Amino acid sequence: MSKFEFPPSIKSRPVYGTLEARPGKAHLMIADADGAEAILGIATPDLMAKTHIIYIPRGAAFADDLRALNPAQFYEGPSYAASVSRIRRVLQDAHMGLQVYLTGTEGLMGQAQNEAMMAGIPHTAIQTEHRGSVARRMQCVHCKGITEDVETDPFQCSHCGLNLFVRDHYSRRLAAYQGVCIDAEDPGNVPAPKGIYE
Amino acid sequence: MTIQFNDETFRDDYSFRNSDWAIKRFPFPFHEDSYMYAVNMEQHRGGPEGSVYEKRFDVDEHYVSEMRDRAMVLADDPLRCQSLPHMTLAGWDLLELIMVSKSEDYPDLFELHRDGDTWRWVNKPLGIDDTFTFLDDTTLPYGPMEYITRQTQGDFCVLDQRDNNLWMDAGMVTTQADWSLDFDIGMNFFEWHAPVPLAHEKGIFKRALKFLLNIQQGAPARRLNWTMTVNPLLDTSPENYHKWGIQKTTLTPENIGAKQHLRVELQTFFRLPRSNALVFPIRCYLCSFQDLMTMPKWGRRLHRVVRDLPDELATYKGFIDNRPMMLDYLSQFDDGLPTSPGVWPDLETEPPLAK
Numbered sequence: 193m194s195k196f197e198f199p200p201s202i203k204s205r206p207v208y209g210t211l212e213a214r215p216g217k218a219h220l221m222i223a224d225a226d227g228a229e230a231i232l233g234i235a236t237p238d239l240m241a242k243t244h245i246i247y248i249p250r251g252a253a254f255a256d257d258l259r260a261l262n263p264a265q266f267y268e269g270p271s272y273a274a275s276v277s278r279i280r281r282v283l284q285d286a287h288m289g290l291q292v293y294l295t296g297t298e299g300l301m302g303q304a305q306n307e308a309m310m311a312g313i314p315h316t317a318i319q320t321e322h323r324g325s326v327a328r329r330m331q332c333v334h335c336k337g338i339t340e341d342v343e344t345d346p347f348q349c350s351h352c353g354l355n356l357f358v359r360d361h362y363s364r365r366l367a368a369y370q371g372v373c374i375d376a377e378d379p380g381n382v383p384a385p386k387g388i389y390e
Numbered sequence: 391m392t393i394q395f396n397d398e399t400f401r402d403d404y405s406f407r408n409s410d411w412a413i414k415r416f417p418f419p420f421h422e423d424s425y426m427y428a429v430n431m432e433q434h435r436g437g438p439e440g441s442v443y444e445k446r447f448d449v450d451e452h453y454v455s456e457m458r459d460r461a462m463v464l465a466d467d468p469l470r471c472q473s474l475p476h477m478t479l480a481g482w483d484l485l486e487l488i489m490v491s492k493s494e495d496y497p498d499l500f501e502l503h504r505d506g507d508t509w510r511w512v513n514k515p516l517g518i519d520d521t522f523t524f525l526d527d528t529t530l531p532y533g534p535m536e537y538i539t540r541q542t543q544g545d546f547c548v549l550d551q552r553d554n555n556l557w558m559d560a561g562m563v564t565t566q567a568d569w570s571l572d573f574d575i576g577m578n579f580f581e582w583h584a585p586v587p588l589a590h591e592k593g594i595f596k597r598a599l600k601f602l603l604n605i606q607q608g609a610p611a612r613r614l615n616w617t618m619t620v621n622p623l624l625d626t627s628p629e630n631y632h633k634w635g636i637q638k639t640t641l642t643p644e645n646i647g648a649k650q651h652l653r654v655e656l657q658t659f660f661r662l663p664r665s666n667a668l669v670f671p672i673r674c675y676l677c678s679f680q681d682l683m684t685m686p687k688w689g690r691r692l693h694r695v696v697r698d699l700p701d702e703l704a705t706y707k708g709f710i711d712n713r714p715m716m717l718d719y720l721s722q723f724d725d726g727l728p729t730s731p732g733v734w735p736d737l738e739t740e741p742p743l744a745k
Contacts, residue, residue, distance in 0.1 A: 204577060204584035209745030333570055333628045336469070354632055361585050365576040372628055377711075 196326050199389065201360045206298070208322040219243040220282060221263075222304045224272070226324030227296025228254030232288040235261045246279060248272055248300065252324075272300060279304060283311035295321040299329035299340055302367030315364060328387060331368040332356055338368055344385035346374045356380045392498065393468075395454040395515060401462075406622035408681055412451055414735065416677045417442050417654050419614040421733050423694040425703075427589045429598045434612035434658050442656055443612070446491040447542060448673065449499065454515050454544050456565075456624065463564040464540075469572040471536050471628070473548070473560035474688040479546045480560060481535030482525055483662035484669050488538045513541055520574045535560055544673030547571075549579075549602075550615075551666055556602060558582050559667075565600050566652065567617045568631065568708065587702045606667060607661045615655040618709040618716075622651055622676045641712055646719045647680035650712070652692070679719060685735040686743050689723030696720060 198208075213234045219242055221231050228247060232254070235243075244265040249255050255268050269275035292308050294301040300321045309315050327341040337351025345358035349371065356371030363370070375381050398405045408416070437443025442450070463470055473481060489511055493502035501512040510521045518541065522529035530537045539546045539562035548560035555578045563571035574582040579599050580590075589595060605611055618625055620638045641649055656673040683689045696704075696716055704710040725745040730736050 202584035203590065204581040331573065333573060334630075336572070359585070361573070363573050363577065366573065370395050370570070370573055370628075373632035373635065376632045377638055379636065 196322065196389075198322070198326075203358045204362045205251050206302070206320070206362055206364075208301070208320045211293050211295060211319050211321045213239050215320070217242060218287065219291045219293065220286070221276065221293040221295070222246045222300070223294070224248040224296035224300040224324070225250040225252040225352070226254075227294075227300065227321070228252060228258055229263050230295040230321045230323050231262070231293070232257060235345075237262070240264070244282060246275055246282075248275055248296075254336065262301050272303060276303070276307065279307050280311075283307055283313075283337070286311060286313075292318045293349075294318060296323055297327065297341075298322065299327070299367065302329060302362075302364070306367045307365065309364070328388065329368045330356070330371045331363070331366050332371050334373060337373070338366070342369075342371075343387060345388045346382060346385055347371070358388055370385065391602075393449065393451055393453070394582040396451045398452070398455045399622040400455070400459045404621050404623075406452070406455075406676065408677055409451055413677060413681045413684060415441055415450075415681070417614060417675055418652075418657055418682070418688050418691075418733050419616040419654050420691050420695050422731065423691050423729060424698050425695045426700075427592060427594050427703075428668075429594055429601065429602055430613045431598070432610045432613070434660075435598070442673075442675065445495040446610070446658075446660075447488060447495070447544075447671070448656070449492070449496055449543065453543055457516060457541060459624055460540060460562075460564045463627075466529075467629060470564045470629075471539070471562045472571060472575050473533060473535055474576065477535070477548055477550065477560035477665075477667070478527065478533065480662055480665035480667035480669070481533055481551070483508055483665050483667065484546065484548060485534040485538040486524070487660060487662065487669070488542050492542075495516070505709050515543055536562060540672075544671045547670040547672065548662075549668040549670055551603065551668060554603065555579055556599065556668060564565070564627075566627055567615075567655065567674075568626055568628055570628045585706075587706050588700070602659060602668060605659050609662055610658055610660040612656060613659045616658060617653050617655075617707045618678065618712075619651045619653040620649055620712070622678070624676075625673060626653075638708070638712060641715055643715060644720060646715055647683070648678055650679045650716060650719075651676045652682060678718075683723045685737065687721070687729050687735055687740040689743065690725065690727060691715065691729050693720035693724035 211230050211234050221243055223231055240261045240263045243263045245258055245263045246267045247258055248269045259266050263341040294304050305318055308318055327343045328340050330342045332349040334354055335352035338351040346355050349356055352374050355375055359370045361370045397644040407522050442448045499514050503510040507524045509524050514520045545565050546562045547558055549556040550559040558574050558577050561571045573704045585593050623634055654675045658671050660669050662669055704713055725743055
């Protein structure tokens, strides 16, 4: 599957790279959906012998391919929320030099990166590669509620119901983009939603 | 001098008013007849007597009412004041800086009595007399940053310095020009400024950061920034934008002089001694167009600045839709005469309006 080229943007917007196998005695790879393909692309028997893979398929059919890599540990989770306590536990045990690889949707990478940062790993030391959906995890600046997998701009906040426009301003701490009321100065004047990158 | 504190509001009935004294000392931000982003830093070591630049932390007639408004904002939304766990020491640094500065600069209003670690702080305008142990969080009713910034006008960003960058890791932000501390906390200098147009391309932030990283103890700096606000509303936060945004549509040619305010931020920068953090107070001053027009030079100049401002900046500052109405109003106060250089009103030397 070809990778989506995000258009140039402002400096708070995350930039993703391409995973590469780095030297290290322990590797943690966290992926969702099409992110599996990025792992399959760098996997070698030596690397996998030292790798813990945490994978959330979200309907994609790569779990068996990943399992077949024979990673040192493999976990398939039904959702990020279900997996996060395991991720925290793994990071808590991590030793200096753990290599962290995140791949898949922005929401998955952002949230997992935040967990790694809270465990003391600088965000600049974490590898990321975007794969799959370009939907965004958004925080409503008004009610603070987070809406996952936002595909259109504007969108309606799933918590307070305001119509929000999708900003490129991004918070690593919240792992979310910012949504701001679009019709505050002209109530009811909400443009028809379109894809964020259309 | 003794300050007469106003009893006024910055919401609902908007009873906020500037006295003649406050108008005369308003920090008019335009030193020439046009405006473009610049780093525009200068030393913050006093200024003309009576000006807002004279003291380290200016206290004016709005002090008591501004602090009441801050308490209301915090009661509605405690997330306006946050401090990441590693910033507590910087909060104590800030408390010390403000208490020492205010008690020295305004001895009739504030007193600080220090006996070793036992400190007694007296804030007469707010009726506070507290004794606490310096560096012991349990002896104050709030964290040190929150305690002292509930008693000091202006927003406060406390910036950690590491990796050759500044990080917005703590703050008290209730009078902001439409940015969210809760969203931006933890960001570095380039990230929290990311939404600002044009300035990145001009290298403004790279130069500003280099300057700020090198600010030394005892050598604070300052600059001005500005925007426009309809009604004297301090809390122009993104959090509440869905509530106040509509007020921008209430301007009419009849009420614009009273309702439209120039909003000026006096931004200062102090190095903090123990934490090596940088504190960045952002003090907001509001002045209605009609009050500004009492200074002929400011009337001429504001018209020219607003008229010639690039569209991107008028959009970013949120007044592009109201600009034509502003210009209709302001043009009445521009007779085409030249203006003297610098920000001061120069009332004695500038000619009265000739139209």
